[in-house]
Amino acid sequence: MPTSSLVNAAGSVRPRFESIDGVCDAVDLPSLELAIVAMSYPCCLPSATNVSKARKMTQLLAKSLEDAHRYAPDGPYALARLGLSLLIATLVGAGMWAVIVVLPQAQLEFGVDRSAASLPYSLMMFGLAFGTIVLGRMADRTGIAVPLAIAGSCLGLGFVLAGYAPNLFVFSAAHGLLIGLGAGTGFGPMMADISHWFVKRRGLAVVVVLHQRRTGAHDHCGHDRTRGGN
DSSP states (O other): OOEEEEEOTTSOEEEEEEOTTSOEEEOOBOHHHHHHHHHHSOTTSOOHHHHHHHHHHHHHHHHHHHHHHHTOTTSHHHHHHHHHHHHHHHHHTHHHHHHHHTHHHHHHHHTOOHHHHTHHHHHHHHHHHHHHHHHHHHHHHHOSHHHHHHHHHHHHHHHHHHHTOSSHHHHHHHIIIIIHHHHGGGTHHHHHHHHTTOSTTHHHHHHHHHTHHHHHHHHHHHHHHHTTOO
16 A cells, blocks of 8 residues: 655654555654655555565564653653662762771871871872763763773772782872772763753752762761771
């Protein structure tokens, strides 16, 4: 049977495939997909095969529309991703506050004054700024998964190296080159990633992920107070 098309108010084309028994199946398609259907099943060659293929294509397109609705902005998937982003950002952000928790112990361990013991934190902040830029650019190109994997590896190696550091130089290098680099992913890149999944509540979503800085600080510094840290 022939293929007819309607144009809605938004300007998209709605093709309609009329079956032999008169039942019509319709689905909204972009102009390019409509052109593909028109070229593949021209109206001048009506046959049962063409109608069957058109029905299969309609079903595939309907499934793609259903998948698009599932991952729509501000939807359930976006909210689940927001909760997971907050959890990951809190864990990754531990690199910013861990050195503060162990600062009194590091001062006693290495036999230095408070200013020298604060050097690892200063270097960590430089590493965090560098990691935010470099891994953020990587996240724009490849997605957030690869930067998170790099961040996890850097944080793991950095904490192990800092734990076995024989002197302040190695302790500071571990924070500046590894821990700071990994912690940078939990800041800018995570906020940029979650912003793609919200439209109406984008500002709120970004603030929720940004809240990991306060959550991490409260958890780690609160733990330090319970241990009697200064």
